[in-house]
Amino acid sequence: MGTVHSQHSYHSEWNKQQQHQSRQKHQVLATLAGAGAGVALWLKYNHQADAATQQSSEDEILEKYGAHRNGLPEYTLDDVSKHSKLEDRVWVSYRHGVYDITDFIAKHPGGEKILLGAGGSVEPFWSLYAVHKSPYVLDLFEEYRIGNLAPDDVGESVRNMDDPYSNEPRRHAALKPSSKKPFNAEPPLILLVDSLITPNELFYVRNHLPVPDIDASTYELEVCDEKSEKEKVLMLKDLKKYPKHTITSTIMCAGNRRSEMTKVKGVKGLSWGQAAIGNAKWSGARLCDVLKDMGIEDGKTDALHVQFEGLDTDPANMPYGASIPIEKALDPHGDVILAYEMNGEPIPRDHGYPVRVIVPGVVGARNVKWLGRIIVSKNESDAHWQQNDYKGFAPNVDWDTVDFKKSPAIQELPVISAICEPLEGESVKVKNGKLKVKGYAWSGGGRKIVRVDVSTDGGKNWQEANVLESDEARHPWAWGWTIWTAEVPVLRGESEAQLCVKAVDSQYNTQPENFENIWNLRGVLANAYHRVNVKLRK
Numbered sequence: 001m002g003t004v005h006s007q008h009s010y011h012s013e014w015n016k017q018q019q020h021q022s023r024q025k026h027q028v029l030a031t032l033a034g035a036g037a038g039v040a041l042w043l044k045y046n047h048q049a050d051a052a053t054q055q056s057s058e059d060e061i062l063e064k065y066g067a068h069r070n071g072l073p074e075y076t077l078d079d080v081s082k083h084s085k086l087e088d089r090v091w092v093s094y095r096h097g098v099y100d101i102t103d104f105i106a107k108h109p110g111g112e113k114i115l116l117g118a119g120g121s122v123e124p125f126w127s128l129y130a131v132h133k134s135p136y137v138l139d140l141f142e143e144y145r146i147g148n149l150a151p152d153d154v155g156e157s158v159r160n161m162d163d164p165y166s167n168e169p170r171r172h173a174a175l176k177p178s179s180k181k182p183f184n185a186e187p188p189l190i191l192l193v194d195s196l197i198t199p200n201e202l203f204y205v206r207n208h209l210p211v212p213d214i215d216a217s218t219y220e221l222e223v224c225d226e227k228s229e230k231e232k233v234l235m236l237k238d239l240k241k242y243p244k245h246t247i248t249s250t251i252m253c254a255g256n257r258r259s260e261m262t263k264v265k266g267v268k269g270l271s272w273g274q275a276a277i278g279n280a281k282w283s284g285a286r287l288c289d290v291l292k293d294m295g296i297e298d299g300k301t302d303a304l305h306v307q308f309e310g311l312d313t314d315p316a317n318m319p320y321g322a323s324i325p326i327e328k329a330l331d332p333h334g335d336v337i338l339a340y341e342m343n344g345e346p347i348p349r350d351h352g353y354p355v356r357v358i359v360p361g362v363v364g365a366r367n368v369k370w371l372g373r374i375i376v377s378k379n380e381s382d383a384h385w386q387q388n389d390y391k392g393f394a395p396n397v398d399w400d401t402v403d404f405k406k407s408p409a410i411q412e413l414p415v416i417s418a419i420c421e422p423l424e425g426e427s428v429k430v431k432n433g434k435l436k437v438k439g440y441a442w443s444g445g446g447r448k449i450v451r452v453d454v455s456t457d458g459g460k461n462w463q464e465a466n467v468l469e470s471d472e473a474r475h476p477w478a479w480g481w482t483i484w485t486a487e488v489p490v491l492r493g494e495s496e497a498q499l500c501v502k503a504v505d506s507q508y509n510t511q512p513e514n515f516e517n518i519w520n521l522r523g524v525l526a527n528a529y530h531r532v533n534v535k536l537r538k
């Protein structure tokens with residue numbers, strides 16, 4: 001049944017993720033445990049592993065910690081954010097608690113990962129490293145408690161009336177914005193592939209407009225068929241009456257890796273690194289079920305497109321909009337979902353609360369957030385983002401000669417991959433003549449990653465990645481990404497190496513060698529080999 005997961009497979013996938021995380025014990029220990037205490041913790045954890053990793057008991061455990069404690073000073077999130085460096089002492093928040101973890105970090109080497117959460121909430125880190133969700137770790141953590149978080153700041157936002165961006169959600173400190181208004185940010189690359197499922201708070205954010213503030217209890221979704229003029233209004237509770245489908249789908253911005261393409265020749269657009277991509281479980285009603293109820297089915301309509309409008313609007317009151325071909329929308333295996341949950345929780349505001357359309361295998365721009373209206377039509381959306389943006393062009397086309405009507409809107413994305421560890425310029429240790437390299441690979445259109453090739457000499461010689469990890473979905477419904485790990489040999493005596501990666505999908509498509517030949521003025525579809533230069537240490 002493609003990727004429409006039953007409860008059963010959902011759990012087996014969750015288990016798989018636990019196994020994945022337990023393979024990371026080294027990293028986890030280095031991240032959160034004090035030197036001496038760490039070993040003891042790890043042993044205890046191993047004994048208790050089964051009990052501590054059950055989902056239900058986990059929630060109970062978490063409820064006990066981070067509660068309000070009488071007699072402690074109160075701090076705001078702004079106070080917490082002033083403590084993000086060792087020299088200022090490092091503070092983090094967890095639920096109602098504020099913690100000074102400076103001494104905790106000082107006690108162990110390799111604490112740099114938790115520093116990425118410094119000045120913000122540690123919650124998403126605990127979903128990355130599920131082992132932290134054990135009473136032993138949390139007891140230890142509670143010892144570093146210094147205060148209570150101001151009640152207004154427990155998951156809340158700051159208001160200022162004049163600014164259209166005054167009611168934005170609070171974002172995690174680890175998301176470093178490339179633009180604040182509208183808010184656009186990606187997580188640090190080294191956290192991206194630590195888990196097959198990207199935690200909600202670390203998922204890249206790409207907003208074109210202010211985030212609308214929608215009351216889910218009065219939320220309405222309009223669905224109309226242009227030809228018959230039939231219209232239907234669905235509230236959230238109506239949407240929830242349809243069978244609930246869960247799929248794992250990667251969403252990627254067309255501009256992911258633009259910062260590499262722009263080095264060949266300047267392009268216009270946000271300078272994304274390699275992390276404008278994330279993988280989540282999305283649950284909701286299937287679009288084809290909702291349309292079927294209105295008599296719109298394969299063979300019963302001559303419409304060609306399904307348009308989506310967001311509830312986010314520009315100063316002229318025009319909403320964000322995009323469209324997809326009707327074939328994708330009506331195909332029960334197309335898995336297009338009117339999603340109200342992201343990784344088992346209500347979709348966070350930045351990602352489309354309360355409802356967003358998930359169009360798996362298709363470029364991020366068509367996965368419209370804060371969905372307000374669906375229009376079944378003979379025409380594509382006439383929104384700017386469908387007509388005059390998110391299109392590819394030949395390398396010779398510049399801003400003087402470009403005709404946006406000439407290229408089709410990007411829908412299914414081509415195969416792409418990136419190296420997330422080690423990072424550019426890093427000095428890495430060579431063990432038995434080998435290096436460990438890790439990253440992601442993904443292809444649009446439900447194509448599965450079947451192989452990942454890694455080179456340590458700039459692409460002269462290649463070796464296959466040893467481990468490919470993905471959910472169980474098969475071609476052509478493999479909407480989720482693949483995390484890969486490779487142990488690759490380096491030449492004896494070399495002091496530096498250029499690593500590169502290319503992935504192969506289930507249609508044997510692979511990536512172009514360089515950016516020169518795929519350069520385009522908007523810097524989209526930047527899927528050339530990812531190259532990372534490193535220094536080698538014995």
Ligand SMILES: Nc1nc2c(c(=O)[nH]1)N[C@H]1C(S)=C(S)[C@@H](COP(=O)(O)O)O[C@H]1N2
Pocket residue numbers: 203204205206207208209251252253254309310311312320350351352363364365366367368369370
């Ligand atoms: N309503 C609305 N939907 C939107 C956007 C937007 O600005 N408004 N941005 C689009 C783009 S370009 C991308 S890449 C994805 C980003 O999704 P994310 O922020 O949940 O990662 O949302 C898409 N859907």
Ligand SMILES: [Mo]
Pocket residue numbers: 206252253254255364365
């Ligand atoms: Mo995007």
